[in-house]
Amino acid sequence: MTAQETPGWSDLGWDSWTNLALVRARLAAGADPDEGAYFHERPLHVVAERGSPEVVAELAGRVADVDAECEGxxxxxxxxxxxxxxxARALVCAGADPWRPMMGGWSxxxxxxxxxxxxxxxxxxPGHARLTEAETAAVAEAARLVGVLEGLDGDGFSLTCVRGVSAAEAARLLAAEPATEEELEEVEEDPFDDDALRFVGVTDVPGGCVVFQEWGYMAATPGVMKALSAGTVAYGMYANPKSGNQGRVYRDGQVEEWDTHPGGGDAFPEDSPEEILRTYLYDGCAEAYCFAGAGLRPADARSLTEPDTFLRLPDGDYWA
Structure with a gap:
């Protein structure tokens, strides 16, 4: 299908937004520079994220308002x-305002x-706020934390990071018992057996503890997170091999967020200023996002590679 037959934007693939000739052809054929890209997105917003500076400049010169907002x-x-x-430089050259406040007060x-x-x-x-001390500290901690956890790969695991709770206290809250060597050997022989889901690792880290399961989703189930978040906050995720990272947040035993995308996606107008910054700093670093959300400051990745203790969870419905 030619550009003349399809004057809109909806069929353009990810790499098409770097193709200046194609974009110009669509515009010449009647494509609207202000509407019609990927459901609700404006073309200029799409190009700003994934296009080339040349295409940004082309579209920015044709839109009605270079600072038009979409989802805040x-x-x-x-x-x-x-x-x-x-x-960003191409947009500023076209008149975009870098200091326009939006999204939780951030410009x-x-x-x-x-x-x-x-x-x-x-x-x-003059007249515009710089980063606060707390925000500057968050930026520095993000760089450190991402460095500590970089190199981790794989999927199919789950984790929950809990603020202010020790590994020993986590075991008590879960009514869990230490796993025996024989039990762990059986898990190693067949980690995909249903009974293996009852075993999770737990490790003390500065700021709290981490519950981790290398072979399944149990460490981030509602039953586990409800118990661990009593009186505090817990950030969890399951690295689903089929659908990607599935995040969830529990506070004081209640679910606060479910099926989020930790370490990926955009910030939203309803997010707090702190959450917007955290989403930005930990883009592409899902595990680090969970640690940071719970306020944990690990010195290494040991809690996700060699947990201190393995626990046997009691039988029960952890999805209730």
Whole structure:
């Protein structure tokens, strides 16, 4: 199908947004520069995230408002949030405002101070807030934590990070008993046996503890997270081999978020300023996002590779 036969945007693939000739052909055939890309997204927002600076400049020169918002964010926000500095520069040259507040009070310019190109919009204009001490500390901790956990791979595992709870206390809350060597040997022989789901690892880390299961989803089930989050907060995830990372947050025994995408996706207008920053800092780092959400500060990745203790969970319905 030619550009003349399809003047819209809906059939463009991921890489098509870097093709200046194709985009120009669609525009010439009548494609709307302001509407029609991927359901509700504006074309300029899509290009800011995944296109080339040349295509950004082309579309930015044709839209009615280069700072038009979609789901609470401008195209410049998308470029900054997805670390596309060349696209951000092209948008600024087209008149986009780096200091326009949005998304929890963050502006694209202020958010850039937390990223890999903090000088993107210098000189810093007067009257605009810089990062707070707490935000600066969060940026530094993110760099450290991502470095500590980098190199981990694989899927099919689950984890829950719990704030302010020791491994011993976690065992008590779960009514779990230490696993025997014989039981662990049986699990190693057949980790996909249903009975293997009853065994989880637990490790003390600065700030709390981590419950981990290498071979299944049990460490992040509702039953486990309800028990562990009593009086505190727990961030969990299951690295589903079929559908990707499935996140969940429990606070004081109640589910707060379910089926999220830790370490991926966009921030949203209803998110807190802290959550927006955390989503940005831990893009592509799902495990680190969970540690950071619970306020854990591991010195190494041992809790996800060699847990201190293995526990046997009691029989029960952990999905209730």
């Amino acid at each position: 964010r401008t195209a410049l926000w998308e470029a900054v949030f997805h670390d596309r500095p060349d696209n 694209p310019g202020r958010l850039s101070l937390a990223g890999p190109t903090p000088g993107l919009f210098f000189p810093f204009p």
